[in-house]
């Protein structure tokens with residue numbers, strides 16, 4: 131039996147989870163590496179994966195893993211695959227998101243190895259009211275790379291690989307003689323099972339100003355297809371909006387804004403810097 135590549139899988143509307151996952155991958159150093167970006171992938175068919183070490187990253191929404199991320203990850207069908215769940219949150223808290231992500235990956239056939247929670251700029255952060263602005267920063271990314279390195283060492287140790295494979299080789303392969311679930315001791319992670327429950331959320335979407343000139347970039351960035359162009363302006367289907375703020379962050383002329391009282395509250399109450407938490 132063998133693990134023969136690294137797979138970086140993410141759902142990341144504002145790209146912070148993607149940055150963290152890529153840094154962890156850099157720390158592992160495995161050259162045979164591929165990416166699966168589920169952010170705007172609205173296909174529903176199964177995604178089979180075999181013999182891969184998978185870094186799986188998603189944002190925290192309301193203390194749980196973003197629901198759209200979970201529904202897309204449920205397409206994965208893993209066979210002889212390691213999962214390293216990674217959640218990214220906006221400096222408030224990640225509550226039950228990490229254990230929830232781990233459990234969903236286990237249900238999809240992965241063997242979880244270890245996991246971590248990182249901090250990313252909050253989706254609601256904006257100029258004048260920053261929340262974890264600029265994160266993950268260089269310190270976070272260094273921690274992520276170091277975590278990747280340690281995770282790989284742990285995998286070598288637990289699979290009993292004494293003759294470490296060449297991570298730079300195109301035919302990279304880590305071989306072992308028993309199923310992964312018999313070799314890997316799961317690491318406890320922070321979070322409650324059963325997970326917290328959330329009440330219904332009020333539908334809301336960013337508003338569009340006259341600055342919009344209909345370039346259509348937000349149509350491409352939107353994970354759920356909530357945006358269309360009408361009469362040269364972008365229009366949002368409120369009931370399809372997940373409030374991810376990708377369109378707000380990436381509109382080239384700042385034509386989209388998302389106003390919520392949470393921004394001021396989060397800016398005031400959660401300004402103290404939190405650090406990544408590693409479960410390894």
Ligand SMILES: Cc1cc2nc3c(=O)[nH]c(=O)nc-3n(C[C@H](O)[C@H](O)[C@H](O)COP(=O)(O)O)c2cc1C
Nearest residue numbers: 143144145146147189192193220222223250252253
């Ligand atoms: C609807 C929504 C709910 C969120 N809930 C939380 C939360 O409970 N705790 C927190 O610290 N950050 C929360 N955030 C912030 C995101 O977790 C954070 O910005 C994350 O870095 C976004 O990841 P991405 O860049 O990969 O999209 C929330 C963001 C959104 C849009």
Ligand code: SF4
Nearest residue numbers: 342343345346348381
């Ligand atoms: S990205 Fe901005 S300018 Fe372009 S269509 Fe969307 S809102 Fe309009």
Ligand code: SF4
Nearest residue numbers: 352371372374375377
């Ligand atoms: S319309 Fe809503 S779901 Fe789509 S990118 Fe903007 S905030 Fe995200």
